[in-house]
Amino acid sequence: xxxxxxxxxxxxxxxxxxxxxxxxxxxxxxxxxxxxxxxxxxxxxxxxxxxxxxxxxxxxxxxxxxxxxxxxxxxxxxxxxxxxxxxxxxxxxxxxxxxxxxxxxxxxxxxxxxxxxxxxxxxxxxxxxxxxxxxxxxxxxxxxxxxxxxxxxxxxxxxxxxxxxxxxxxxxxxxxxxxxxxxxxxxxxxxxxxxxxxxxxxxxxxxxxxxxxxxxxxxxxxxxxxxxxxxxxxxxxxxxxxxxxxxxxxxxxxxxxxxxxxxxxxxxxxxxxxxxxxxxxxxxxxxxxxxxxxxxxxxxxxxxxxxxxxxxxxxxxxxxxxxxxxxxxxxxxxxxxxxxxxxxxxxxxxxxxxxxxxxxxxxxxxxxxxxxxxxxxxxxxxxxxxxxxxxxxxxxxxxxxxxxxxxxxxxxxxxxxxxxxxxxxxxxxxxxxxxxxxxxxxxxxxxxxxxxxxxxxxxxxxxxxxxxxxxxxxxxxxxxxxxxxxxxxxxxxxxxxxxxxxxxxxxxxxxxxxxxxxxxxxxxxxxxxxxxxxxxxxxxxxxxxxxxxxxxxxxxxxxxxxxxxxxxxxxxxxxxxxxxxxxxxxxxxxxxxxxxxxxxxxxxxxxxxxxxxxxxxxxxxxxxxxxxxxxxxxxxxxxxxxxxxxxxxxxxxxxxxxxxxxxxxxxxxxxxxxxxxxxxxxxxxxxxxxxxxxxxxxxxxxxxxxxxxxxxxxxxxxxxxxxxxxxxxxxxxxxxxxxxxxxxxxxxxxxxxxxxxxxxxxxxxxxxxxxxxxxxxxxxxxxxxxxxxxxxxxxxxxxxxxxxxxxxxxxxxxxxxxxxxxxxxxxxxxxxxxxxxxxxxxxxxxxxxxxxxxxxxxxxxxxxxxxxxxxxxxxxxxxxxxxxxxxxxxxxxxxxxxxxxxxxxx
RNA sequence: GGGCUAUUAGCUCAGUUGGUUAGAGCGCUUCCUUGACAUGGAAGAGGUCAGUGGUUCGAAUCCACUAUAGCCCACCA
Numbered sequence: 008x009x010x011x012x013x014x015x016x017x018x019x020x021x022x023x024x025x026x027x028x029x030x031x032x033x034x035x036x037x038x039x040x041x042x043x044x045x046x047x048x049x050x051x052x053x054x055x056x057x058x059x060x061x062x063x064x065x066x067x068x069x070x071x072x073x074x075x076x077x078x079x080x081x082x083x084x085x086x087x088x089x090x091x092x093x094x095x096x097x098x099x100x101x102x103x104x105x106x107x108x109x110x111x112x113x114x115x116x117x118x119x120x121x122x123x124x125x126x127x128x129x130x131x132x133x134x135x136x137x138x139x140x141x142x143x144x145x146x147x148x149x150x151x152x153x154x155x156x157x158x159x160x161x162x163x164x165x166x167x168x169x170x171x172x173x174x175x176x177x178x179x180x181x182x183x184x185x186x187x188x189x190x191x192x193x194x195x196x197x198x199x200x201x202x203x204x205x206x207x208x209x210x211x212x213x214x215x216x217x218x219x220x221x222x223x224x225x226x227x228x229x230x231x232x233x234x235x236x237x238x239x240x241x242x243x244x245x246x247x248x249x250x251x252x253x254x255x256x257x258x259x260x261x262x263x264x265x266x267x268x269x270x271x272x273x274x275x276x277x278x279x280x281x282x283x284x285x286x287x288x289x290x291x292x293x294x295x296x297x298x299x300x301x302x303x304x305x306x307x308x309x310x311x312x313x314x315x316x317x318x319x320x321x322x323x324x325x326x327x328x329x330x331x332x333x334x335x336x337x338x339x340x341x342x343x344x345x346x347x348x349x350x351x352x353x354x355x356x357x358x359x360x361x362x363x364x365x366x367x368x369x370x371x372x373x374x375x376x377x378x379x380x381x382x383x384x385x386x387x388x389x390x391x392x393x394x395x396x397x398x399x400x401x402x403x404x405x406x407x408x409x410x411x412x413x414x415x416x417x418x419x420x421x422x423x424x425x426x427x428x429x430x431x432x433x434x435x436x437x438x439x440x441x442x443x444x445x446x447x448x449x450x451x452x453x454x455x456x457x458x459x460x461x462x463x464x465x466x467x468x469x470x471x472x473x474x475x476x477x478x479x480x481x482x483x484x485x486x487x488x489x490x491x492x493x494x495x496x497x498x499x500x501x502x503x504x505x506x507x508x509x510x511x512x513x514x515x516x517x518x519x520x521x522x523x524x525x526x527x528x529x530x531x532x533x534x535x536x537x538x539x540x541x542x543x544x545x546x547x548x549x550x551x552x553x554x555x556x557x558x559x560x561x562x563x564x565x566x567x568x569x570x571x572x573x574x575x576x577x578x579x580x581x582x583x584x585x586x587x588x589x590x591x592x593x594x595x596x597x598x599x600x601x602x603x604x605x606x607x608x609x610x611x612x613x614x615x616x617x618x619x620x621x622x623x624x625x626x627x628x629x630x631x632x633x634x635x636x637x638x639x640x641x642x643x644x645x646x647x648x649x650x651x652x653x654x655x656x657x658x659x660x661x662x663x664x665x666x667x668x669x670x671x672x673x674x675x676x677x678x679x680x681x682x683x684x685x686x687x688x689x690x691x692x693x694x695x696x697x698x699x700x701x702x703x704x705x706x707x708x709x710x711x712x713x714x715x716x717x718x719x720x721x722x723x724x725x726x727x728x729x730x731x732x733x734x735x736x737x738x739x740x741x742x743x744x745x746x747x748x749x750x751x752x753x754x755x756x757x758x759x760x761x762x763x764x765x766x767x768x769x770x771x772x773x774x775x776x777x778x779x780x781x782x783x784x785x786x787x788x789x790x791x792x793x794x795x796x797x798x799x800x801x802x803x804x805x806x807x808x809x810x811x812x813x814x815x816x817x818x819x820x821x822x823x824x825x826x827x828x829x830x831x832x833x834x835x836x837x838x839x840x841x842x843x844x845x846x847x848x849x850x851x852x853x854x855x856x857x858x859x860x861x862x863x864x865x866x867x868x869x870x871x872x873x874x875x876x877x878x879x880x881x882x883x884x885x886x887x888x889x890x891x892x893x894x895x896x897x898x899x900x901x902x903x904x905x906x907x908x909x910x911x912x913x
Numbered sequence: 914g915g916g917c918u919a920u921u922a923g924c925u926c927a928g929u930u931g932g933u934u935a936g937a938g939c940g941c942u943u944c945c946u947u948g949a950c951a952u953g954g955a956a957g958a959g960g961u962c963a964g965u966g967g968u969u970c971g972a973a974u975c976c977a978c979u980a981u982a983g984c985c986c987a988c989c990a
Contacts (some may be wrong), residue, residue, distance in 0.1 A: 008949095195988085202990085229990065242990095268957075276989060284990050291990075399917075406916065410986085508926080516984085551925090554981080579946070584938080585925070590918080591983085593925065601938065604952045615949030656929095664927080664937070765956090772956040778945055861933085869970035878932055878971095885933055 008617050008720050012610040014574035017716040022135055030731045031140045033080045041072035042080040042506040045141060046514045047149060049088035050123060051095050054133035056548040056556060057515060060586060064581045064659055065513045066543060068138050070708040071654050072510075073140070074735035080506050082493055083141035085131065086475065087123075087150035087481040090186070093422040096122050102434050112421050114544040119422050138575050138711045140731070145502075149485040149494040150424070157492035158424045158485050159450050161533060162600070166428075166448040170376045171416075173446065175305070177417055178297040180368035181358035182313030182328075186419035187372055188358060193365050198355040202228045202280065204346040205339055207241060207258040210266055222444035225250075225258055225269070226346060228280035230353060231290070232339065233332040236263055236319045237308040240286040242297060245271035247282055257519035261344040262335065263320060265911030271303050289369040307519035308367045324905060328366070373417040373426060373478070380528040381408045387527065387537045396543045396657050397589055400519060407520050414525075416481045423479030425822040429455035431463070432474045433523070447473075468643070472594050487525035490538035511657075512539040515547055543657055546591035548582075553593055569599050583709055584663040605667060606713050611715045612675050616692070616699055619682075620721075625693035633686065634748055634792070635799065636694050638757035639678040640739065641749050642669065643698045647738040650705055674702060677761065684802045696721075701736040756792055759827035764803045770832040774821055781807040788828025815891075817898065822894050855893060862888040 025031060043065055048058060065081060073079035076239045096119045105599055127148075134141070147154060165171040178187040206224040217394060218519070227241055238260050244249040253269045260267050263288070274297055275284050288298025289307040308319035315323040315331050320340075323331045339345040356365040385408045387393045388401050395401040417426060429447045445462065449455035452470055460468050488513075494503040514523060523542055530538030550556050556563035569578045581602035586592045617656065632640075646669040653662040658745045678695065685691030707714040707730050720728045739749070767784060776782060784806045786793065793811055800809045812818070821832040861882055864870050871879055 008947095227990085231990085276988095280987050281990095293988090293990075354989090403917065407986075520985090587926070590926090595925095597939075598925080600952070607952045608950065611953085613949085613952035618949065633936095658929095659930095660927080668937090675950085676954085683948090726932095768955060769957085772944075775944090778955080864933095864971085867970060871970085873970045874932070881933055889934095 008610075008612045010614075012606060012713065012716070013604070014576065014712065018136070018138070018570075018575050018712045021715045022138065025140070025729065025731060026135075028141060028727075029140050031081070031730055032144050033078050033142060035501045036078045038078065040078035040080060040506055041069070041512075042082070043069060043157050043511055043513065044082045044493060044509055045567045046512075046518070047086040047147075048130050048134075049091055050085040050127040050130070050148070051088055051091050052085075052130045054137070054566050054568055056564055058130075058134070059569075059578060060138060060545060060548050061513060061515060061594070062134065062137055062584050063582050064543070064586075065511075065709040066137070066579070066711075067583060067662075068511060068513070068654065068657075070140055070711060070731065071651075071735060073731065074704065074707065074733060075651075076734060077506075079139045081139070082143070082145050082147065082506075083131070083134070083139070083143060083865055084147035084149070084489075084493060085127065086482060086486055086692070087421040087423065089146065089418055089420050089479060091124070092119060093420050096422075107421065110261055115421055136567060136570050136575060140577065140711070145493070147848070148481070149489070152809055153495065154485055154488070154492045155424055156254075157488050158480065159427045160497045161488060162427055162480070162484075163448055164452055164533070165375060171373060171380060171448075172371050172376065173371055175369060176372050176374065176415065177289075177292045177367050177369055178372055180311070180366045180370070181361065181363050181365040182311065182366055183361045184358060184419075187309055187368075187370065187417065188365060189417060193356040194356040194359050195356050198353055198543060198816045200230050200351055200353050200355070200379040202349040202351050203232050203283075203336060203339070204228050204259060204281070204349070205232065205235070206344050206346055207261060207285075209253070210257040210259055225253060225283050226281045226286045227283050228349075229285055231287075231332070232335045233315075233328050234287045234290040234308065235261065235285065235335060236323070236876070237287045237289050237304040237306040238267060238285045239288060239298065239306060240267050240270050240287050240301065242270050242275050242284045243270045243282060244275040244277045245273065247275070250283065261342060262338055270297075270303075272297050272300065276289065291367050295367075297367070300581075305369055309366065309368065311368070311370075313366060320865060322800070348806045372415050373428075373480075373638065375414040375416055377411040377413055377528070380532055381411045381524075383531045384408060384524065387531060391533060393527065393537045393539065394541050396541055400516065400542070400544045404519060404524060408524060414481075416484050417476075417478040418481055419477075420479050422463040423482065424485060426476040426478050426480060427451075427455075428476040429459070429473045430476070431459060431468070432472050439814050441903065446476075472834075483521055483525060486522060488531040488533070490526055490530055491534050496533070507534060507538070507719065509539045511541045511543055513545065515549065516544050519544065541657075543588070545586065545588050548586075549591050549596040551593055551594050553591075553821055554784055564594060564596060569596070571598075572598045573603040574606055574712070576606050576713045579711075580605055580663060580667075580709050583659050584656070584667065585660075587660050588657060592788070602710075605671070606710065607719060608671060608675060609703075609710075610787075612670075612679065612699070615679060616695060617721060619688075619692050620696070621689060621692075625696055626689055628690060628697065628747070630687070630690065632690070632694075634753050634757050634760070634796065635681040635685075636691060637680065637749050637753045638749060639673065639681075639694060639698055640747060641751075641754045642673045642678075643701050643736075644738040644744070644749070645738040645896070646705060647701060651735070654708075663709055666702075666709065666906045668708065670702050674698065680803070680911075681799065684799075686798070704730060704733050704736050707731070707733075755906060756790070759790075759825065760796055760800070762825040762837055763827035763830050764800065766825045766830045767804045767806075767832060770821055770823055770830065774833070774834060776834075778805075783808045783810075783833040785810045785812055785818060785831040785833065786828045787812050787814050787816045787818070787831070790828065793828070817895070819898050822895055824895070829895065858886060858893065861889065872887050 045059065045065065069079055069081045090185040099122070100107060100118070110118065131146070162171060179193045181188055205227050207227055209223045211226065225241060229235070241258055243253065254271055256269050257266045258266070258269060267761055270286070274293060275282065286294045286297050286303060288303050288305040289297045290309070297303070306318055309328065310316050313328045314330065315326050319331065319551065323334060326334060336345065357363065358365055385405060388404060389397065395404065427448060427450060429452060430448065431445060447455040447462070448456040449458055452473060452475070456468060456470055456474055459473060460466050466747050491503060491507055494500060494505055494507055501577065512523065526538050531535060548556060550562035554560065554562060563574050566578060577599055579602065581599040584601060585598055646665060649665055650662050653665060682688070701717065703714045706746050714732045718724045724730060763786060771782065782805065784804055786809065788811060797809050814828055818831050820833055822829050822831045865882060865886065869902055
């Protein structure tokens, strides 16, 4: 083996080997499978730390289950990401000085597909670098033929069920992008704005002259005076006594002269502003709801591009909304309606894409009625059919699902699944086909034509008479079908039958609502079964200071760079080790050294084993084994059992820790050191060889590349074989354990022995005994097995002699008490430190403190009678031990005083 | 405003149903390089578990309140 591990070469070699040999591929078979669908990244995306974490967790689970022998499918793919992708292509067009309108819909879409073919594979290639064992033969795209078919089918079905409807609704609207935005696509930012206090004269009151107050008016505070022409009421709180007299009266809307009612609604906050609110149902979401409750007219005064229309008043037509604001304010002042202006700080929504100020706009959009879909999805989690891991996320899920709002699914984009709704040409209103009332929802234009013929009684209609709704569907409308559309639905495929419902869904907390909850609803509604059994939610990877990673902040780490620097295994292992499911993870570059160092350790340990492999090979493990040999076999057995149990519970981090500790501490630090000087080296190394392969297999889900490479280098596997096809170790059989004489007592005995060795090392360090010096050691113990360990102790302690005396022997030498026995270090002939006396006094004080607290505890009647026997016995034993320790230290103190005296005499 | 979560060593975090003197990694201190590995080895220092009160024989762990931080939802015209 080479002195250094070449991660890059190994990663490239093994990934293509696995892929070419179908190691990732699965076909329906016998028995319950393990299946997972990947959260599809945006096709425009590049791999970031969030993906690295998310996919590492999935790959660990997937590789582990596959090695357990289950049929295992991890299905990859990408999301067409409507707005994001369209934006990328529009930007490219802009460089050519073109706009999408210049190309027209068809040509533009061609361009997007071209872009997708050329660059869309970026993230998919990057994912391979991570070592993902995804079944690339089944890679899907939310906009591919099959997924698109599923989308149309679902839309049609929901429409027929009355769950999809077209409605007037206030949506967040970006005037620049010309599309509705989902709530999450709006970014609220602090804004320094103004409150304009405007007087609305009460009908019937005397009109004042220009510039003077009206005799009777209501004062309204608004941040958006340009919407004033759309007001259809003013509202007060029903409990507000100040304004009780106004109820039922009407006021005059300034500049228009229109009369509007004064209404009472709980929505109005008495404390805020003047306590009187103007109600503009077409331009504010809250006002919209108030308007619904009071049956108010909705006056839409704005065009889609943010300019004013004729309903705003002749004077303002064609003005931009902000120019119009200025004009209206000026006119209000002119007319004497403006009382005063106040500076305020508020929040204003911006488009997450182009940063334009978002407008609330009344428009016709398509919606999905969510309540009927949500109910069974809530029930599935309540009943335990589907579990959240960690469980606390179920609360958040319920909270959202129980207060669910209808889902606006139409987007005014071109890149996406076009809404399968058709209208008779010419019926469309000015705002486009979406406003036509006569709509035919069908899976094809031909089918829609049949419907139209039937509905109109006009058999002469042709396809040319129909036009399709121009809008496309929200991207989530395809991703919510992901767990079954990717398996072939609506066709009844073998895959669908075998792999659905999937086993685990692994994702970050930020898309529980947008994606997870909706998949639950779609899965139950269309498949009759929830789409997965467990929803594993992990945190977000954050920068070292706890802030979110973002390119613009420059605080993001690039997983590909980390792979380049430390290797994919290092990235995977480190991230698994430092991430707990329960909270976000803060990372910096240095953290990934953990994994890099561990990789090096594995490589070097493998080299050591290789160097010690006899030419003729190892003989089978037989004969009476030494305690250390039994111990490592038991430790291996424990590790195997422990790790599967840990992974069953998704404790990825604990698993990483366990396997790290097993390999580094148990194998490298202790067993390898033992094996170097073992009485029967061939047997010791035969055991090491066996244990080592098990360790590699345990490690494989975390570190696929180095484990595969080492397994081949050491000859565990022949060419053409893969560690991926090995069985995940389950520990040794009862027969093996019996044959080798493995039992817990031996394990504990070796643990104790190690304690003695550590104690001696500590004594050497404390008394500054040169590392190379041979020392004389005495151990006071009654353990009958001790004598057999004299040789191994001598080596581990670098001792000239190791003598045993009965426990309780009282020697005047520096000592440490251990579970094995009291270890004494003879200082004769070695450097001494007179100042030790002081240190010992400190130690005596410390232990005396413990003794006092133990004595107090044992004197406590309540403790003795209530606590379990074992606890009481343990307390007594500890007390006794501490007492002995103090006695020993006191003796030692005397010795040091004596030594010091001797020194002084010199 | 409503909800959720966190607060344990200098830093990042474990701590399973309450049970001896609270752990790991990194960092720090001391020592060790012809030895598989200095990307290493040995030893060590460092914590009144955010605070207060309660339940209990016993609390980092359970309960209440307080403080601080973070996240989500709804957002004030």
